Amino acid sequence: QVHLVESGGGSVQAGGSLRLSCAASGYAFSKSCMGWFRRTPKKMREGVATIDMIGGTAYGDSVKGRFTISKDNAENTLYLQMNSLNPEDTGVYYCATNAGYGFCGDFFPTFQDWGRGTQVTVSS
Numbered sequence: 001q002v003h004l005v006e007s008g009g010g011s012v013q014a015g016g017s018l019r020l021s022c023a024a025s026g027y028a029f030s031k032s033c034m035g036w037f038r039r040t041p042k043k044m045r046e047g048v049a050t051i052d053m054i055g056g057t058a059y060g061d062s063v064k065g066r067f068t069i070s071k072d073n074a075e076n077t078l079y080l081q082m083n084s085l086n087p088e089d090t091g092v093y094y095c096a097t098n099a100g101y102g103f104c105g106d107f108f109p110t111f112q113d114w115g116r117g118t119q120v121t122v123s124s
Contacts (some may be wrong), residue, residue, distance in 0.1 A: 001100045002099050002102065002112075004022055004030065004114060004115055005023045005115055006021070006022050006093065006116065007020070007118060008020040009120045010117045010119075010120070011017075011122075012122055012123075013086060013089075013124075014086050014122055017081070017083045017084075018085065019082070020036070020079065020080040020093055020095075020118060020120075021084065022079070023077055024078060025075065026099075027072075027099035027100065029073060030071035030076075032053065032100060032102065033051070033098045033104035033109065034051050034078045034095070035047070035049060035051070035069075035095075035108070036078075036094065036095060037084065037094050037096060037114075038091040038093045038120075039094070039117070040090060040091035046091075047107060048063055049067055049080065051071055052101075052102060054116065056106070057069050060107070063082075063092070066078060068080070069081075073102050085120075085122045086124075087122045087124050088122075091116065091119075092106045092117040092120075094117045096112075098111055098112050099112065099113060
């Protein structure tokens with residue numbers, strides 16, 4: 001059973017940084033497409049970033065150059081390093097996976113499973 005737990009959210013001032021983590025269990029993490037999406041006041045679901053089984057990454061236009069997705073297969077953990085945060089980044093961030101599918105396809109895929117999310121608040 002897929003289980004995803006996000007952490008690392010919080011409140012930060014504009015220009016600051018946060019690092020989100022997602023602890024995964026119950027499936028073949030290293031062989032699965034992983035991603036982050038967010039729910040903001042303006043968008044119900046916005047794709048943020050994806051990473052496939054061989055480390056290929058993709059990003060939404062609004063976060064390119066500021067956010068970095070990565071993973072640690074030994075720890076079954078997904079990360080999202082967020083720099084140069086601005087108030088438009090405020091929202092709930094979700095970790096997601098298509099367990100067993102190693103590649104993500106076109107950005108942003110429809111994910112099968114996701115966690116409960118972690119709140120990120122950026123003040124001006």
